[in-house]
Amino acid sequence: MNMSTLLPAFIVLCPLLVGLAVMATPEHRSLQRRSLNIGGALMTLSLIAMLLSGVVNGLDFETRLPLLPNIDFVLHGDALSLLFVSLSGLLWLFTTIYAIGYFKNSANRSRFFAFFSLCVGATIGLALAGNLVTFLIFYELLTLVTYPLIAHKGNAASIKAARTYLVYTMIGGALLLTGVVWLKVLAGPLDFTSAGLLAELPGLNNSHLQIIFVLLIAGLGVKAALFPLHAWLPISMAAPAPVSALLHAVAVVKAGAFGIVRVVYDIYGVEFASDLGLTVLLAVIAGFTIIYGSVKALSQDDLKRRLAYSTVSQVSYIALGTAIAGPIATIGGLVHLVHQGLMKITLFFCAGNLAETLGVHKISQMNGAGKRMPLTMAAFTIAAFGMIGVPPIAGFVSKWYLGVGALEAQAYWVLGVLAISSLLNASYFLPIIHAIWFKEQDQPWPKEVPKLRLETHWMLLLPPLITAFFVLAVGLFASSAYSPLTWSALIASREYQAIFPNISGIALKYSTGHLWVLILPTLLLFAMAFKTLRAKVIRLIPLAPLPALLAALLVVNEDKVEQSFLLLTSAIWFIAALYAQTYMANDDKRNRFYLFFILTMIGNLGVVLSQEISSFIAFFALMSFSAYPLILHSESDEAKSAATTYIRWVIFSEIVLFLGLVGRTYYAEFGTNELPVVWVSTLLIIGFGVKAGLATLHVWLPKAHPVAPIPASALLSAVMVKVGLLGWIRFLPLGDASINVLAQPMMVLGFTATFLAAIYGALQDNAKTVLAYSTVSQLGIIVASIGFALATPDSWALLLPAIVLFAMHHGFAKASLFFCVGLSSALKPGHKLTPFLWLLVLVPALSLIGLPLSSGALAKAALKDATSSWPLFSTLLVMSAIGTTLLMGRFIELMKEQAILKASSAKPNWRLILPTALSALMCLSYFYTPPFEFKQFQTIVSTLSWSAVWPAFTGLLIIFATKKLRAKLPVPPAGDLLIVYQALARLSAKTWQKIANLNASIAQYIDMTLGHLHLWSLSVSRRLSKQLTLDTPGTVMIVMLAALLYTFLT
Amino acid sequence: MNLVMIFDALLIFSMLTLGWMSIFSLSLFRCIVFFVCLGLLAAIAWGQLGAFDVAIAEAAIGAGITGALLLAAWNRIRPHRTKAIEPNLTNAKTSQKDTREHV
Amino acid sequence: MNYLSSSLLLPAIVFLPLLAAIIAFIIGRNRLQGLINISFSLTQFLLVVLTTLLFLDEQTDQSERYVIGGWGAPLGIDLIVDGFSILMLALTGLLTLLITLYSASYFSDKYNASEKSLRFWPLWWFLISGLNALFMSADAFNIYVCLEIIGLSAAALVALQGNRAALQAALRYLLVGLLGSLFYLFAIAILYRSHGTLDLMQIAETASHSFPDKVAMILITIGLLLKIALFPLHFWLPPAHANAPTPVSAILSALVVKASLYILIKFWFDVLGEATTFGASQVLGALGGTGIIYGSWCAFRATQLKLLIAYSTVAQLGYIFLLFPLSEYSMGVSSFTGSASQAAVYFIVAHACAKAAMFLAAGNLILAQGNGEIAKLKGIAVREPLNVLVFAIAGISLIGLPPSAGFIAKWLLLTTAFESGQWWWVIVVITGGLLGAMYLFKVLSLAFSTDPAVVESPTAKSTAPVSSVPVSSVMTTVALILALITLALGLNAEFILNISNTVTEVNGI
């Protein structure tokens, strides 16, 4: 009985023995109990580590005890079981610490901790089970041991919850038992064999196997909370927080999911199961549960019930992963087992903290919790973002692999399910995050514990922080050696053996060029956390983008596009930071502004520098999400509505992008013939289109820019919008001809945006809105040129530098215009500096219109000769100048009015004027910078053509002509198509409401009939039992005698 | 049909009737008496069938002791006991009415 | 003949309890009473263990015959010991030891039941000797006498409590017992008439499909069903087991009911195997099935704790009766060696330990609580955690949840049902398990709920006046040992199965 046979037994025995020992310790000896628990947890972890190292280098661990005739009690440590064992072992340690803190001085703790460790012992046993019978034994033991945990509080609610839990799990257990026995009779000992046991067994009739499969899945589905059998999960939230944390994150719920994985892979084998058509059934149920769980979570106000419903939907991801018969989907399912565990346990820890320290149970009471408990709420936010599937964090990894797996198995509807569920996740987590951080505390905390040195007891605070860290680490270092992802890949490779593809292509590697550029900003970010350093750090912020600027200028970089974008972004960020120093000097909420300012800067620079899809999306998400507080900064009503529209569109773009990039990576890796590339490209276009202000998707732009503070709106329209363009350049397969069907719509959208935005912008009364619309129209041009590139792929080589040039030009010009808006107070007539200031306004405006010798003209010229093969394009290009002049004219009118209005006596503030001057200078001279090395001087001269001048004059003429007409016209609302969308949204909300209360009434009807049935059956049974008291046992005996006589004698 | 056969037939017939009467006759005392007679007749029957040991045992135990026990037990449960203490009739009636349904 | 069949062992197992009864009767009331009885039970247990070991290491798969009086089969009486009876003897030995320990403190002065113990101990030892004699007897009439000893002493023990309900239950139990035995006696007469011998083995040899044999089998079945309390004839069991003192109800439910079952199995499979038909076994199976459902339903609606457990006995017996339809009917003759017999044997052992543990635990709870009302059990887990745990473990075994012996038995039963293709029994067993869960967790959920009204308020009538004497640790440990045995049996089925595997047809020497 050497080590290899004893180790699994020790691992299972250790928690069970600890449980018994704790049960024996008397209630008052808390120190002994605490040491027992934590000692036990650590011991088990060390044993698991030994097992892990053993299994990795190929050793085989198996404990086999005789149990029943020709069936053994087998504990076998293989890769799959280790995934689950290490998860539960690890989380057990944290939950024990948490529970010790949570049950500081409450009653019968010995009983709690005893059953707690027994429960974990059962889970570990279940994970290590080597055959289906041992699995069944631990599965039922788990039910028994969790019952006292749920009923721990002893009040009516928890007793009722425990009873419902029991009813469900007992029935589940019974079904599972029938299935297992029947299978055992058919197929003999049911040891788990990696490629499926039943596949090779001859002579099994399939209809029996199908019925057995349904029985097994129903039995396991109860614990895995599949749709019809999930009702016990939300109700058993009445249990104390550590219980719902461990049970619903790790032990019970995962046991069900793990069971499904075992049955599908190690008993049936995936191919055999899919031939029998079973995996489709499971996939449909899992899919429906995902949607159902999320929808129900939307309407819950109690925090723990919302988390419970989200568990219901999240666990079905694992089932979905197993159901899609493909290696990559399996990896997705398995890795989600670990990730969901980590994320959900963090969420429950935080919920427990809230309940314990502030007495907050409802989401409506959570306003302003971020201020009171910053660290817990930070952990909550990380985990929540993870659940939504925001890129760098854990949730995204599993969704990514599930997506690719779905494509591999041609199950396209699964992608739909993933998208909808991410949308729903966002819609029930983001309001909470918003309430925590951005709402003020409107009511006193229900039951507040006096504030200690830390926000709450250290034992309550440490576990969520550690698990949150793990959530982040697992996401970021997904492809490292020991991450759960590699481990699940190892499992999947053992499951599939022969047909396992090489998945290095779709692996998530986070690598960016010039990583050193981001070091300074991240350092500043961490420094911000310390109150004392905060003031000094704010002053250092302008230095943050400098390394990036130096990289753009000095470092020789063969990728011209990246260098130019880097130049644009770093320059504008530098100028904006300088500008913000003074602009935000006396703003009370500036700490929050600067925090998110740095975050957005890191995101933006990261996007430009990233070389991998995964790092690109990660920084893209970081940038878009951290821009939200910048927009929300002024807390005014329009700011709030603008911010909400902004975040909704960001979420939409994230999801579409996710789908697009999944498609792109899959087809880049495994050949493109199955699905036309068109679909993928459309998704990418829409995804980046939202950010790049594509025609119908631009509605958030005109609302968001004017509301944000000047430096932010400058950055938004000048730099962040360009990221969309960068995305297109990087990911759209511009070279190949298959997607030219998209060219036509792109061009149409581009030019309509240019002209309509110009007209609509001209009618606006706010200077910044006008500039926003001018951004939309300029972007229209870029969109059109991209469309042109799609139409004529070979022209792409010429077109790329022109587009980049145009983008740079627009960036610098728009930034300086926004900075000028800030100077409006200083533009009063009669001051000696005003002509100079007016000059600062006119230079970018004129270069935008494209007057000769200006950078705009140069860019337009470059565009014209790149698209020379199409004369219509260049004429439209020229026409666009009219629109721009209209907008600029309107802008100048507004600037003049504002100058007169706010003719404040304060002398112009130098520290504002200098950065605007700098940006105006950059606007003129950027094309002499290294990325462009313009040799031929004559190209500048060539801009002197008439075609650059007449549009300006026509524009001026139109302005003066329509001056009076425009005064009379009412000012149209900022976001033009937004009203339409909002109306659409309201309509769908109404129909959804109708459906909701329809099924509510159906549910009510069912309850009523059930109630009647119950009453009726009770009365019948009472009447029956009155007769049945067998007042005539004699006659019954005689009747039996007759029956026996008959059966014997015939 | 010699004499012995007739005697046997008579004996059997009377035992059957006694058996019936000892269960379904009206009063309990009469049942017990019939049962004792049945015991005695059984003793004779055993004699007839050549089992003399058993005849003696039946007479002594079957009729003797069992009869005595039954009579003693019957004496203890007779309703007369309550009349002796409170001779009023109501009491007797109540005891009769109070036949609780022992389910 | 080897050592076992000639030595002192087998008769000693019967005579030792008789001696113990006599001594208990003679010494009457004195301090050493508890000690003497415990020492007797210990020696009894050692004897039984020795016999089992001897029997096992002989490994002859037939049975051992012990000839009394040197006269041989037809004339004299023999004692026969095969796998199944050894198992039952071992079970009796074990339960005697543990329950004697329990009753030593149960009837001690602490619970002012000492003068009851005067009458308890002799009757107890007569019951045990009856059981041992029955499991070993190979003679039809001898079985009748043993059944009588068990019946009378059990009835007397039930009447021990002295209150009206106990007397009523005891009288009903006695009358039913007498009626059952008379039917059995009548069957023996018929068997003797047609086979000319009273020895079971010899009857088995000449048993056939003849008319008298069939009638004898019917009468035996009816008589013993009355004594086993299968479903329609179960009316006497719940009041008897509920009103008896705790150790008595433990031994009644665990073993006494099983004794008549042992005899029925012996006749049905070994002795008159020829006379049984498949149709009849289906009738028994059907009665068993309905018994499970009805028993569990009544248990669920019972308000008294011990009544609940008694009804659960009725239900559990139903499970064992599924043995009859499930045993393979090869060419008309059913043999007691298939997997169905293993299932039945395991069920008997599992139910015996679990039910005894549950009754003892319930007894402790009632002593601690003051009265047997289930509703009053609210929040008992706080005061009597160990007893609630024992109750839970025993309950788990009755329902058939994994770590317990009950699960193994249920597993074997289900496998047999599937193998023999009679899938409808599977549904019955599964629903039985669920119903069992219903009434167990009804009690457990009460034990866990800390309803503030009952626990704190001192004025609650039920707890105040009745002096809830703290349960003595001996009684709790005994119950715990039994519960642990149930768990241990759950982990390894081989041990019990290979003892009972040496069960052979009686006629196959």
Add this chain to the structure above:
Amino acid sequence: MTSALLYSMAGLALFAIGFFGVVVASHVMRKILALNVMGVGIFMFLIALAKRNPLVVDPLPHALVLTGIVIAVAGTALALNLMVRIHHMDQSSQEQSK
């Protein structure tokens, strides 16, 4: 139709009457009597069995009957005792209740 056969049929008849009595009689005493009548019936069947062969008398049934009688009387005594104690319990409870 030898006398033994006649007696055994009578024995069975008594058994039947006894069983009918046990099932149908309402008073406990009658049930006990019925049980005893069943006993007599079986014993008659056994004794008649002993004399099946007119030449030789088989002593075994006689021994069985002897034992049976003793057991019957023991059972009856216990039943009567229980009955009386129940009756006594009712009497004393009635006195207290009056």
Add this chain to the structure above:
Amino acid sequence: MFNKLDIEYDGPAVDKSALSLIASVLVVGLLLAVTIKIVLSDKGHNTGLAPLITQNIELSGVTNPITAVLLNFRAYDTLLEIAVLLVVVLAILPTRDHHAPFFKRIEVSKQNLVLLALQRWITPAVVIFAGYLLWAGAHQPGGAFQAGALLAGASVLMFQSDTYQVNYTSFMARVLLVLSLVVFITIGTALIWFEGSLLTYPLAFSGLLILLIETCATVSITLALASLYSSFIASENISVTDHKHRTIK
């Protein structure tokens, strides 16, 4: 059948519920027909164990075949049967007053002359006859049970006159009650030592041993049956308030 166990109820003899009446008549008739069919079929062993017993009768040490069967061939049954009797006695005996003397004679004022006379004449005759029965058991019909029953009958007679009171729970009574079982067991187990297996009497002493067992059995049976009867008569174990008014009709 057993549900209505009323004791006071003096109503009609039959449990009138029609259902049980019809069903029971029907099936009892069926039972009767079946068993009579058996009796008539007359197949089967016509002599039983008679020849076997007659062969071994001289080995058994007694000539009366029934006593041989009872006390030699099937001694084990008889042992258990005595145990049955003891069980019932035990169940019925009151548990109090160990100290009262075993045998007490009370002077009762009102003598019932007839009873007194009857007692004086019959009891000695019965005792002698019982002795004879016991002794004759070996070779003629008679034996322990019959003698015991007879003596018990005599004791019943004695109790009627209330002149003698026997306290069955005194030590002496208990020993006597248990005597036969003790003797039987000791002899049985001793024989294992001498003869190799339970209850195998050595040829020479078997007659003597059987007689010894029989006498002890008679004593115990007498006392047992007497105690059974006295439990219904004696008032002290059932504290009935009407102790004073017990009048015999």
